Amino acid sequence: xxxxxxxxxxxxxxTVADPAATTNGGGASAAVAHARSRRPAPTPTAIKERxxxxxxxxxxxxxxxxxxxxxxxxxxxxxxxxxxxxSGKTTLLRSLNRLTEVTEGAARSxxxxxxxxxxxxxxxxxxxxxxxxxFQQPNPFPxxxxxxxxxxxxxxxxxxxxxxxxxxDEAVADALRRAGLYEExxxxxxxxxxxxxxxxxxxxxxxxxxxxxxxxxxxDEPCSALDPIxxxxxxxxxxxxxxxIAIVIVTHNLQQAFRVADEVAFMHLGELVEYGGxxxxxxxxxxxxxxxxxxxAFG
Amino acid sequence: MASLSVSPAAVPPEALPAPREGVSSxxxxxxVCYWLCWVTGIGLCVIAVAIVAFMFVKGxxxxxxxxxxxxxxxxxxxxxxxxxLDPIIGTFIVTAIGTAVxxxxxxxxxxxxxxxxxxxxxxxxxxxxxxILAGVPSIVLALFGLLIVSKGFxxxxxxxxxxxxxxxxxxxxxxxxxxLAMPLIVAATYEALEQVPNRVREASFALGKxxxxxIWRVLLPSIRPSMAGGVxxxxxxxxxxxxxxxxxxxxxxxxxxxxxxPLLGTxxxxxxxxxxxxxxxxxxxxxxxxxxxxxxxxxLLMVVLLLNALVTRITRGREPGRRPRWYGLTGLVGRLGxxx
Amino acid sequence: xxxxxxxxxxxxxxxAVRTDKxxxxxxxxxxxxxxxxxxxxxxxxxxxxxxxxxxxxxxxxGSGGDVSxxxxxxxxxxxxxxxxxxxFRAWPLIWGTVVTTVVAxxxxxxxxTLAAVFLTEFAPTRARRAVxxxxxLLAGVPSVIYGLIGILALAPWINEHLISNSRKQSVIYVVQLNGxxxxxxxxILTVMILPIMIALTANAxxxxxxxxxxxxxxxxxxxWRTIWRVSLRTAWPAIAAAxxxxxxxxxxxAVMLAMVAGGTAFAANPLDGLTFFFEPVRPLAAMIFxxxxxxxxxxxxxxIYAMAAVLLLSATMLSFAGWAAKQPMKRYGVRA
Numbered sequence: 001x002x003x004x005x006x007x008x009x010x011x012x013x014x015t016v017a018d019p020a021a022t023t024n025g026g027g028a029s030a031a032v033a034h035a036r037s038r039r040p041a042p043t044p045t046a047i048k049e050r051x052x053x054x055x056x057x058x059x060x061x062x063x064x065x066x067x068x069x070x071x072x073x074x075x076x077x078x079x080x081x082x083x084x085x086x087s088g089k090t091t092l093l094r095s096l097n098r099l100t101e102v103t104e105g106a107a108r109s110x111x112x113x114x115x116x117x118x119x120x121x122x123x124x125x126x127x128x129x130x131x132x133x134x135f136q137q138p139n140p141f142p143x144x145x146x147x148x149x150x151x152x153x154x155x156x157x158x159x160x161x162x163x164x165x166x167x168x169d170e171a172v173a174d175a176l177r178r179a180g181l182y183e184e185x186x187x188x189x190x191x192x193x194x195x196x197x198x199x200x201x202x203x204x205x206x207x208x209x210x211x212x213x214x215x216x217x218x219x220d221e222p223c224s225a226l227d228p229i230x231x232x233x234x235x236x237x238x239x240x241x242x243x244x245i246a247i248v249i250v251t252h253n254l255q256q257a258f259r260v261a262d263e264v265a266f267m268h269l270g271e272l273v274e275y276g277g278x279x280x281x282x283x284x285x286x287x288x289x290x291x292x293x294x295x296x297a298f299g
Numbered sequence: 300m301a302s303l304s305v306s307p308a309a310v311p312p313e314a315l316p317a318p319r320e321g322v323s324s325x326x327x328x329x330x331v332c333y334w335l336c337w338v339t340g341i342g343l344c345v346i347a348v349a350i351v352a353f354m355f356v357k358g359x360x361x362x363x364x365x366x367x368x369x370x371x372x373x374x375x376x377x378x379x380x381x382x383x384l385d386p387i388i389g390t391f392i393v394t395a396i397g398t399a400v401x402x403x404x405x406x407x408x409x410x411x412x413x414x415x416x417x418x419x420x421x422x423x424x425x426x427x428x429x430x431i432l433a434g435v436p437s438i439v440l441a442l443f444g445l446l447i448v449s450k451g452f453x454x455x456x457x458x459x460x461x462x463x464x465x466x467x468x469x470x471x472x473x474x475x476x477x478x479l480a481m482p483l484i485v486a487a488t489y490e491a492l493e494q495v496p497n498r499v500r501e502a503s504f505a506l507g508k509x510x511x512x513x514i515w516r517v518l519l520p521s522i523r524p525s526m527a528g529g530v531x532x533x534x535x536x537x538x539x540x541x542x543x544x545x546x547x548x549x550x551x552x553x554x555x556x557x558x559x560x561p562l563l564g565t566x567x568x569x570x571x572x573x574x575x576x577x578x579x580x581x582x583x584x585x586x587x588x589x590x591x592x593x594x595x596x597x598x599l600l601m602v603v604l605l606l607n608a609l610v611t612r613i614t615r616g617r618e619p620g621r622r623p624r625w626y627g628l629t630g631l632v633g634r635l636g637x638x639x
Numbered sequence: 640x641x642x643x644x645x646x647x648x649x650x651x652x653x654x655a656v657r658t659d660k661x662x663x664x665x666x667x668x669x670x671x672x673x674x675x676x677x678x679x680x681x682x683x684x685x686x687x688x689x690x691x692x693x694x695x696x697x698x699x700x701g702s703g704g705d706v707s708x709x710x711x712x713x714x715x716x717x718x719x720x721x722x723x724x725x726x727f728r729a730w731p732l733i734w735g736t737v738v739t740t741v742v743a744x745x746x747x748x749x750x751x752t753l754a755a756v757f758l759t760e761f762a763p764t765r766a767r768r769a770v771x772x773x774x775x776l777l778a779g780v781p782s783v784i785y786g787l788i789g790i791l792a793l794a795p796w797i798n799e800h801l802i803s804n805s806r807k808q809s810v811i812y813v814v815q816l817n818g819x820x821x822x823x824x825x826x827i828l829t830v831m832i833l834p835i836m837i838a839l840t841a842n843a844x845x846x847x848x849x850x851x852x853x854x855x856x857x858x859x860x861x862x863w864r865t866i867w868r869v870s871l872r873t874a875w876p877a878i879a880a881a882x883x884x885x886x887x888x889x890x891x892x893a894v895m896l897a898m899v900a901g902g903t904a905f906a907a908n909p910l911d912g913l914t915f916f917f918e919p920v921r922p923l924a925a926m927i928f929x930x931x932x933x934x935x936x937x938x939x940x941x942x943i944y945a946m947a948a949v950l951l952l953s954a955t956m957l958s959f960a961g962w963a964a965k966q967p968m969k970r971y972g973v974r975a
Contacts, residue, residue: 059314099857104764107314123324129859139850142873151868152858208858320862329863332753333761339750340757340770343837346830347773350780353788408673411666425670427958428677434884434954435680436891438927439947443680445934446687507652509659539781541894546931574894577783582790583898589791596784607779611772 047076050216050246051096051131056110058091058100065091067270068110073216075246078238080261080278082251084298088270089250093218096248097131098124114216132209133218137225138201140193140208145185148193148204149175152212171211179207180237199230206237210245217241219249223256235260254294258282266290351600358597361590371552371576383595385554386576389469390538392565393548393572396473397537401480402530408481409488410514433482441546444475448547467549468557469566475543480533487529491522528614535606538599541574550575573599681955684948691938691945694725699945702730706904706921710930713939725938729946731906735920738821738907739900740889743828747885750829751836752878756866758837759844778834786898789827794818794899802917810914814905820917821907824900828892832885839884843877844870876967883961887954893924900925923950 051073058066066088073079073096081089091100098119100106112119119127129152140148149172172189176182181203185191193204202222209217219238223231238247238260251257257264257278264281266274266289274281274290285291292298322333369382408429416422448471495518503513519526544550549569556564571579573595578584580592692699708719709727718724758770798818807816847870855865871878901919904926909915921929923946933939 057312097857102856107316109312109314124320125859125861128857133857135850135854137850139854141851141869152860325861325863329861332863336753336757336761339753340762343754344773347776350788353792354784404669407666407669411670415663415666421670425674428674431955431958432677434887434958436893436924436950436954438893438924439684439951442944442947443684446683509655511659511662512655535779541783542928545928574781574783577787578894581787581898592787596787599781600784603779603781604776607772607775611775
């Protein structure tokens with residue numbers, strides 16, 4: 001049985017929600033049904049395979065951190081990587097955009113492809129423009145909001161570009177809208193990004209990642225540093241974005257995985273223990289270890 | 300409870316080392332900047348090696364063992380102008396005096412700035428003064444020194460004359476060399492004390508120890524490497540200085556004592572140091588014996604290199620730091636004074 | 640914990656408390672003494688310099704005569720017709736100081752930024768640990784040795800290879816060109832101030848939070864652009880502070896410049912075109928160093944102390960400028 005979901009009383013109505021949200025009574029099963037009903041099921045025709053991992057092994061030095069993992073990342077679906085600390089899920093996420101290479105002594109084996117091309121055959125910055133990442137701690141640059149979101153766009157070709165061309169203006173506004181931040185900051189885009197609140201900064205980082213129109217969005221525990229209201233806003237964002245972008249989210253928070261994920265991969269000590277649809281993994285896990293983890297026997 | 304360990308199911312395959320980001324795909328201007336950075340980095344090392352190698356080659360060519368033991372003599376011929384024993388002794392004396400004065404005073408000031416620093420206005424003013432002192436040219440310090448020591452009340456420091464005193468002696472030079480070394484020692488002590496976590500002080504106070512005891516018995520012993528590093532840096536600065544020596548030491552070829560007391564006479568007397576010896580023998584001075592200049596400069600450089608290696612060794616600390624610490628090079632701007 | 644009066648404590652504790660108070664007073668007095676000494680220094684130097692300033696007024700900084708002649712006049716005691724004994728125009732010295740310092744600082748700024756970026760970003764890891772001793776070596780070499788290398792190696796080379804005879808002929812009625820000139824002086828001065836600038840810049844670049852650099856890399860921006868747009872942009876206040884510090888160091892350099900900058904106190908003329916870079920100069924500190932034997936003569940000593948006062952006040956102002964330059968970094972909470 002999935003753990004009981006606590007109801008959070010929010011000050012405003014969630015935008016992607018059943019208007020007849022129950023605020024009284026019900027108990028666990030009703031809450032579960034309610035949470036599931038909030039999330040529209042992915043339309044089958046929209047699902048497209050973006051990235052494929054085949055027998056991926058990752059090591060730091062002589063220590064194998066990820067062992068023989070094979071999963072696929074699809075547009076139209078949100079894939080959640082769950083597991084205890086040290087299970088290798090963050091390393092696996094970082095290998096998707098080759099951030100693991102920054103560390104000395106990183107080694108790999110296996111094949112990761114993006115739209116059929118091996119990612120190690122692509123130029124690394126080209127890959128990272130197509131597969132972007134949002135980190136755990138919001139890290140907006142010490143520039144204005146506009147410059148933050150336009151950052152990747154301006155650097156795209158490396159040629160000197162006038163910052164404020166109409167295309168860039170439009171792209172920035174679009175990215176901010178998709179990140180759900182536009183109404184809050186539209187008044188003054190030249191404000192310093194560091195002046196925003198934590199939740200706003202994280203949405204700014206999401207907007208920054210979206211501005212270059214990536215194909216895959218990687219999220220490394222994006223809400224762990226945020227308050228519940230910002231968390232709820234970002235989770236709605238994620239569910240909305242999955243139509244156009246393949247999303248992979250690493251999370252420590254089982255409830256969050258339950259709320260947003262369509263596919264779940266449970267990792268333990270580097271191995272892929274269970275991988276399947278979220279309803280199956282949470283309701284009818286096949287492995288005992290998965291059951292133990294979900295029950296809270298370890299964490 | 301299910302076991303938490305992983306069964307060794309599969310055998311790890313051959314690992315491919317992850318490739319680093321190549322530069323060949325960057326835009327042209329980025330590549331140019333990248334290569335410029337490399338050129339600069341390597342060029343820097345080349346310059347340093349060239350300087351040392353040049354002095355090495357020239358110095359070894361002209362260095363003879365007897366130069367170390369013979370005193371300089373006035374002569375136009377290089378083979379008869381003696382060695383540099385006196386300058387070596389002179390350097391030693393000046394450094395010893397300078398360090399002996401600068402170290403206690405510098406450490407005391409560093410302790411005061413870090414531990415006591417009240418009243419606030421005094422702490423900021425003193426901190427700013429030391430920062431300013433660090434930036435004052437040594438020639439200005441020398442001139443200031445001359446103003447002070449030629450007046451009556453300090454005339455015991457050097458040879459007397461009808462107007463007061465000449466103001467040129469080892470004591471005078473050493474004293475003002477201390478002003479050169481002091482900011483470095485103050486900064487080293489201060490920064491080291493700031494790094495000591497507060498719980499160490501609290502533990503000592505909780506045992507009923509006074510602040511003075513805590514500082515003397517707990518804090519200072521724990522920062523010995525940094526203090527030593529600062530002192531050695533100060534010594535390096537003293538050894539390398541020529542300006543104060545020129546103004547405050549009299550620049551006689553041999554060390555000329557004043558009066559007949561054995562040690563005090565030498566200290567009150569005039570003399571020279573390696574730095575002034577090199578200057579004197581170079582084409583800019585009067586000696587025009589560049590062989591001696593090279594030999595003495597080589598000795599000087601070796602001493603300084605040794606001190607540098609000592610500083611790096613002392614301050615490297617126990618953990619092999621991933622980031623170089625730039626000990627002593629980062630200057631004092633904003634560390635002690637108004638920015639706190 | 641309220642301090643109990645000493646009389647109520649046990650004897651040994653009372654003794655410790657008394658020692659503590661004495662130590663505090665002693666150290667406080669020492670600190671005050673340090674401040675007093677430095678204030679005294681500023682005051683005495685300015686007071687000793689005052690006669691020269693009061694005679695010449697603001698024209699002390701102007702031009703109007705040959706510095707060497709004016710100093711010789713003071714030494715010999717025979718005033719020039721129409722002027723007093725203390726007549727002095729320091730412009731050639733000031734101009735020499737400004738030119739050498741500006742050239743050296745600009746060169747050092749470019750080189751040190753590139754070198755610091757190399758150190759923090761592009762150099763192989765093991766090489767980075769080896770570079771700190773190299774930079775410290777350059778910082779530790781005494782000025783006389785730089786001067787010696789300059790006067791015996793660099794200056795003759797420049798004289799032979801870079802200054803043609805025709806160039807020498809073109810200015811021969813005004814000044815004699817040889818290897819001791821603006822270029823030699825500035826080049827060596829650049830090498831002398833590089834270490835502090837590299838150390839400060841590298842420190843600042845390393846203090847930029849890793850999260851920003853990682854975020855930029857994750858967006859697909861290459862390493863150089865990340866440094867240019869994020870790291871350098873954050874670290875520029877520290878670079879400005881480094882420049883100020885380097886300027887103070889360059890101003891105070893006396894010995895090396897005395898050996899290498901030139902035989903005469905000549906105001907190099909930019910209108911001479913490229914020859915400008917080969918004309919001799921004499922910066923203030925070098926001048927003081929050369930004339931330091933003449934301090935017993937009254938007017939000469941006032942003039943020399945006037946030069947020292949100018950240097951002292953410049954060093955003080957640069958100290959404050961350096962502090963001010965670092966302020967913007969506090970906005971980001973980056974401590975460098």
